[in-house]
Amino acid sequence: MNLITSTSNSLIKQARALRQKKARNESGLFLVEGIHHVGEAVEAGWEIDTILYASGLLTSPFAHELISRFSFKPQPVTAQVMEALADKENPQGILAIVRQRKSQLKDLGPFTRAVALVSPQDPGNVGTILRTLDAVGANVLFLLDGGVELYHPTVVRASMGTLFWKPVIQVSFAEFLDWSRKGKIQLIGTSAKADVDYQTLVPQIPWVLVLGNEQKGLSKEQTAACDVSVSLPMQGRVSSLNLAVAAGVLLYQFGK
Secondary structure, three states: OOOEOOOOOHHHHHHHHOOOHHHHHHHOEEEEEOHHHHHHHHHOOOOEEEEEEOHHHOOOHHHHHHHHOOOOOOEEEOHHHHHHHOOOOOOOOEEEEEEOOOEOHHHOOOOOEEEEEEOOOOHHHHHHHHHHHHHOOOOEEEEEOOOOOOOOHHHHHHOOOHHHOOOEEEEOHHHHHHHHHHOOOEEEEEOOOOOEEOOOOOOOOOEEEEEOEOOOEOOHHHHHHOOEEEEOOOOOOOOOOOHHHHHHHHHHHHOO
16 A cells, blocks of 8 residues: 555545544544554454554554554555544554444343443543453443443543443433343442442342442432442542542442
């Protein structure tokens, strides 16, 4: 393939447009940046539309081996073009345009533990929770009632590749609640006002940890819909924890 040297090239324009939610929604594509992330997408079998790479920026043997594994030829670009595409300084020299996946409740098989986030607002939290969920051996992430877009670049980056291995299901709270009731799944809510200390609860498998968004938490109705709600004790002046931190504490506690 000919080396792309200009940011005015149509493929480069398409890749740059995928930084925007509208382009991602309309095309069904998203960007994956960096050696580790692209490698995880490839190993997990996601559909790769295009690979762009800047040979001069690829410094690891794994990156060069990754480039050679494709049945199609990746597109070479100059370092300057890659830097214009990258979401951060000092890019690693590889970027993939990947086809989105839409997981559904009906496709979900048996599982033991999961997390549900209600209208999360911070993409970094969503990606970090995915990463933590994987670390403790949990199985699924549910995104309820909208909020952060799953394929936001920050979600992809913060997940450290776990996005490609764990199913993420986006549904309404009502659909999720109906599904959980039919499956006899324990819903563990979270609330600063809950009277059950998180250290005393022994979850019943399968269970889902349900967390509200960063600003409002769970509504009274959502809390009431859960089988039990737990609280994290606060000893200092703060009244709450970061969403991803709270999820991490609870996942490690309940995953024992």
